[in-house]
Amino acid sequence: MTFSETLAFLAALIAPEPDSRHFAPLLDGGPVAETPITITPCRRPLAPTEIERQTVICGTVTVPEDHDAADGTNSVELSFAILRSHSTYPAEDPVAYLHGGPGMGNLHSGLAGLARIFDKFRTNRDVVIFDQRAAGISSSSVACQDALTANVVDIALDRASLAEQDEDADFAPTTLLTGCLAELAENGTDISRYNTRQNALDVPVVMQALGYESWNLYGISYGTKLTLEVLRTAPEGTRSAVIDGVAPPIVKLYDTLALPFSEATQRLVDDCAADAACAAAYPDLGRVISEVIALASEGKLTFDGETLPPATPLTFIAARNENPLKGSLTPYLPAMFYELHRGGERPTLELVIGDWKMAPPLPTAETLQAQASAALTEPQMEALSQALKNAQVSDMAGEAFGLAVTELREKLRRDRELGPLPSLLDAELSAALPDTIATPEAAAAAAKDYAALKIGDPTRERLMAFIEKNFDGPHLGRLLRIVEAMTESEISAVYSDLREAVERRTLDFQQSVDLLLYACQEDIPYNNLQGYDAVTAALPFDFSAMTDSAAAEIFASCSAFKPVERTNFHAVVESDIPVLSIGSGWDVQTAASWAESATEGLSNARSVFIAEAGHGAILYQPCVGDMTAAFINDPGRELDDSCERASAVPAFYIAPWVGKEDKETGSP
Template sequence: MEEIFAMLLALTAPEPDGTYFANRLAQGDGAPVEVTPCLGPLATPEIVGETIICGIVTVPEDHDDPDNGRTIDLAFAILRAETTYPAADPLVYLHGGPGIGNLDHGLSFMAEAFAPFRAARDVVIFDQRAAGISSDSVSCYGEITANIADVATEGAVPLEEDEAGNPVISQFLPDCLAEIASNGTDLSAYNTTQNALDVPTVLTALGYDEWNLYGISYGTKLTLETMRVAPEGIRSVVIDGVAPQWVRLYDLLALPLAESMERLVRDCAAEPACDAAYPDLGDVLTDVITRSTDGEILLDGEQLPPQAVLSFFAERNNRHHLGSLTPYIPAMIYELARGQDTPTVEMVIEDWRWSVPPLDAEAVIAARGGDLTEQQAQLLRLALGDAEIIGNATDALDIAVADLRRQLHRDRELGPMPGLFDTELSAALPDTITTSDAARAALTDYAGLRLGEPTRDRLSDFVRTHFNGPHLSRLLAIVDAMTEDEIAAVYEYSATTVRSRTLDFQENWIDLTLYACQEDVPYNTFEGYQKAAAEQPYDVSSLFDEAAMGIFTICEAFEHVDREDWHEVVESDIPTVSIGSGWDTQTAASWAKEATRGLTNAQHFFIAEAGHGALAYADCVGDMTVAFINNPTRELDDSCVAATAVPPFYIAPWVEETDAN
């Protein structure tokens, strides 16, 4: 409770000590920097201005023509090192996507994932150009506002279906791109090479001379390109879940999953007990996929589609620190093939909900056999029960603290009136907005507040248009009583809210496709995807055909921009660790080795029991990469590889019963 009290006291303190960050930014050079509020939720111990700072670095839109007047605001966060004597070179996280940022909603997760590195150095995160909250320059505000209800509920997508059911581009996408271009944005400047040139611009502006890069997913492609076009200042590199730019990623959409399936089949065959229990697993798996495609595989009397069978493998990639599904998959495949009882499948899907359940007290006691006295067993029951209660209470406290933090920030920075306006507006909605048409109209006008000047009259007009009765009187009274700064704060809050509710659409349908379509098509083609999918050892096309057709159709709206050497192998002697993972269904584990082809100072590791971005799955990956970044000349051993080896496979009880018969 002392820690909780201290943390709450810190939240109510007048101002944090900002000396560290003030000194840090004072050393910056080049691009202008502006400190801005951090967007929550933050990890509970973080104190804005003292342990974390957020802001914007303004970079040229085109580094090849920096004086053309066009700039981009890139949002950043610095997580301060937890030591009095931090290393001068921070860890810089380059996120994936492309286009999927972290600063709108992911700072708490980032703080947890990169906590091991903060023992010695700062961690710098920034949303890249055309990513997350750095997407303003490529956002079609007018089109999004006009379609706000559909965008916010994912009803608006750039694709429609023609009469034959084939995907075609909706009018929304070309209209959106035309609006962006009409604002003077050079869409061709939103690419990985320009993105790589942002890296040193951001870091020197924040006062750093050297840095260490940690890229995951698309961030590995960006890291490799930074090594090629902006190597100065890079001290060391980690690439984790690797997607080299010379690999035809969209042609090979099916490869990562197929490769992970093939590896599990080999692992089972290599273990005598698994091979004896589930012989010829690969052939059985092929048969199950084929029969599920034909509607012949049943579960609880219902047809099981091939996507469900493939999800046995793919779902492993969605589990962070929740145990391994790997040992149970052979039994699950065999149970579907047998067409009889499916106890293992039911255990995993129904009881476990795709995750290994935490051991309850009785399971632990049973596992210990007769080693425990009754008194010891009772103490164990109490201890594990307390642990569950404490865990639930901690989760609830984190939510409460996040709410308190937002309330304190709102009142401290903006004053109480904007909060009062927001509260009254929320209370008025159910009483006055009673139809779908009225809700759409109010939502469109609310989103439209961000498009004009933040004036008192516009806010009053919005209130008069959509509210009546006592709520109207109270809302107008609040508007009249607000200062100009408070009026501006309401508009800012409106813009932030709309951005938050439309960010998924922006990231997935605009930001990502800007990169994919301008850089990787026609280097990749739908015909190339079909050919590569047909060559895989297992038919996984049911999971990827629709996505592949969708991305290649969307890309018809974009103009491909050729760049010299973009798809060439990166060559570098910068110390590098490259990590591939056995569960990864987004980037093939084999690509981590391929990425080192031109790297003369690289170490490669395969982490069998981890998914996309092994850092988030296996604690030892953090230990290993921290050790490497602390000493990039160190040759790392295979301790983490051994610690994450495939565990013994599960032998279902029915196997022995079958053998006995």
């Protein structure tokens, strides 16, 4: 931003009321009376340049629990956010992002990351994000509140599980899971309504409630399965769709847990074989990888004198998928596998694991200067050096500005939305804890009582009862006086804050339950443990050490559920809506080949392969944002291979020992 733009932004940020004209219909309850909108504060962090109710707005949309029952009494609140277009005259059809999981929402962790990922669409479109039913902060209708409260300490400390092993090492559902399901049934929640079809029927209801008549979908992971289901079940209003990291319904996702790992490994072997230098340096890469995996599974693989766990070499393949903002591991993987296999000196492993912690750095100013030195004159190099220094200063200034704005925004929020007394109560409670709750048992009891406040009416009396039960001495009177002095709006703000605090501690567990609601009712018995064993045994690379436990746990957990048969759910999706399907070379969650498989019944679809990207290519390669934005702007245009070329596999690293005879161990 220019200085004048910065001043204008800060003036808007500190204004008593934001300029909310763009969102006026939503602030009035939304344009569709049958689908009411409630505006709520957006979760933090926001991107530094966002202003709530001016550039972003958040809230909830109420949808039927069962779209097939016109007179149904149960409803579901779905949390949403709209990232307003940067344009004064945006296109009327926004981009709606359908997140992965299932059950894994996005809004709880704030909008800053989502704003960065989807910024290129905001050039001329709004971006709509919502946590789906039984996902993230839209999970309240399937949250077993009593079970969560009773087990809040174990859940917060990551000691709670959904499946456990008996004395024979067989997995079975835990009493926590079965108790949770029993509580939901007792409360009248029909969990069979929490499925991909009902989820797909939510999409047009949400979009129309927000005032849109047509839209474009961008699905990642489970969001691609949901996108395809929208095309099959509720296509009206959908103009185009992008599916990225594709999980088509025809694929048995749990039978094939290990397949994406093996496919990504085979692709690495093939890429090395196609590169003359890599093929010469590591001529037997496929065999070496297989033997390293076998040695690890037998407990015969060591590093620095210690035996490595069986899954260690498999994490090399998985690690590429875990660091979208870091450099590529691909060039180093052949050398790493060879060094594990051959023994002796291991400079590549020491560099990548020791120095880089499996996350190679992105190119630096120094590497750019070194690359340019041969082609530039001395004056040109001086100009480049100065430009890089200026860029670093600008980057540091931008980071400092972002931190300052974040601090200012939080201070304004606490003063405006909470007021001084809720902030004071929070500080006083924190100060009182060490003096009055001295044992682990007392701390656990207080934590359960605190979590229980989330359930029921947000009254002053309940808050005071909590304080009287858990605090004493000089702190007690002061805490009670603060609560007595609060207004009703301040009491409400305290409960809002504590609900978010409890949610942060329990959300990961709740999302695990949410995932099972979908997987166990839709994908079982279409998937089963016998199918998983058969698929895994037939793969060219054995990733069972990475996936066996996960498979056993999910199939055991699913025995607590009743599968719900859905006609044609696992059939090929047929549609003529324009679709761009993207597969990624590093993806170990959804195989790259599934992007092409998903287009089988799509008459107006094309698939693209991005070599140097993981699960959700847009997270890894900037050109994917350019490509998909261009597609949505004009779904009929021809897309060239610019992005595929820009994200091609880089030159492989040739270790310093290559070509030297290892007299101690010989060559692999």
